[in-house]
Amino acid sequence: MARFHRLPVAAVDRLTEDSVALTLAVPEELRADYRHAPGQHLALRRVADGAEIRRTYSICSPAPEAGSDGPSTLRVGVRLVDGGSFSTYALKELAAGDELEVMTPAGRFTLEPAPGLFAAVVGGSGITPVLSIIATLLAREPKARFCLIRSDRTAASTMFLEEVADLKDRYPERLQLVTVLSREEQQAGLPSGRLDEERLTGLLPALLPVGEVTGWFLCGPFGLVQQAEQALRGLGVARSRIHEEVFHVDAAPPAPAPAAVAHSAVTARLDGRGGTWPVQDGETLLETVLRNRPDAPYACKGGVCGTCRAFLVSGEVRMDRNFALEPEETEAGYVLACQSHPATETVELDFDR
Missing domain, CATH: 3.40.50.80 (Nucleotide-binding domain of ferredoxin-NADP reductase (FNR) module)
Structure with a gap:
């Protein structure tokens, strides 16, 4: 299950005029939690002006050796985005010695070494x-x-x-x-x-x-x-x-979702515990789950990072857009909770699969 931990920033290295590399120190007791496959990413979280901001950045450092305790450091690259609150903070304010809330690694854009x-x-x-x-x-x-x-x-x-x-x-x-x-x-x-x-x-x-x-x-x-x-x-x-x-998907409005199913409900299993909640008008399934389980995993809410991937156990959903799941994943029954709306009166999701 993905979880956030506070990690100290060991270094902020300027790469180009509009990008930096952040090196995060991983305490010994957390290194097993931050073992990662090559190609995975981290969600970084901060609160600014009372609002929570999450952004996803790929790990650019090599994956730890098999059998090791895990990485002592993690490195990510951040490029400045026009109007981007987190990237502006990273480039203009963040310094070595600060701390960041960092989710454990996620993502399936990976390659295990092979000939x-x-x-x-x-x-x-x-x-x-x-x-x-x-x-x-x-x-x-x-x-x-x-x-x-x-x-x-x-x-x-x-x-x-x-x-x-x-x-x-x-x-x-x-x-x-x-x-x-x-x-x-x-x-x-x-x-x-x-x-x-x-x-x-x-x-x-x-x-x-x-x-x-x-x-x-x-x-x-x-x-x-x-x-x-x-x-x-x-x-x-x-x-x-x-x-x-x-x-960098253009911020065009997603395709309109079909008319909501009246009185729909979602059952979700998350970190070994389940619950059933009514879906409010216009909500995505992720929004419904977050109202009741704030620990539900997500990062971009734009259908890009795949952090909110869940297995559709039963029922049907309509996804507004999908830039994260491979065709074989959707065929196997996975959906993006942040883009999914119920198309049946009951829907069951499993975030643990």
Whole structure:
């Protein structure tokens, strides 16, 4: 069960003009709780002006070794978002010695080290989970190779530039690095411009044997992830080999939910305890559960992070939108509670599965 703990900030390192890396110290007694797979994320919480703010950031540091007590530190990358209350606080106020409320790791955009060829297409801050994936994979599996295709606006805006360069120097034969800048010409390498479906369809087969890639990891803004997926599907890649994590979804209004079912109720199991509560008019199932169980897991409430994933035991729901669950997860019966509305008089969710 996901839980918050207060962790001290060990360092705030400037990466670019608009981004920082936060290093969090993990006390020895909590290290087992913060064991994480490469690619998982953390939800950070603070209260400002009486309102609770939660934001999700991917762990960019390597995953701890199997059999270890867990990580002594965790590192996440934070990019400034226009009007973003948490990112503004992180870049302009947060300092070493402060404390943050940090949820235990979550997320399924992960890769357990295994032999084979893997690849990623990332944009902007989408490098953060993939940095952890690459560092962990290449350190633990000598028969693994990785091709990283990353897109950024300019060299100066590129997060974790030195860290990626260090990995390339450490594994020159096993890490292929391709950088595309959308707003700046490079002295060498690919021409500038956006990575869209048409460009990726021509570029990817020229870089690597697309059909031999065991797993593709797409991470970044919704547009880039969508275009990359369409390019890969057009090149014959099975959907099961494509893994996605979306950052920065446009704040367009979600699709309207169907008319609410009168007198609907939700039964939820959470941390081994269950309860049944009426769903108020217009509420999502997460909002209903939170009114009665404030410990219910969530972070973004926008259908992006997947923290509120729950198994639909019975009943039917309609989801406004979904940028977090893979098709096989929805087919298996999982839903995003923050986007789900009841479509039957009774709905049962299990947050523990």
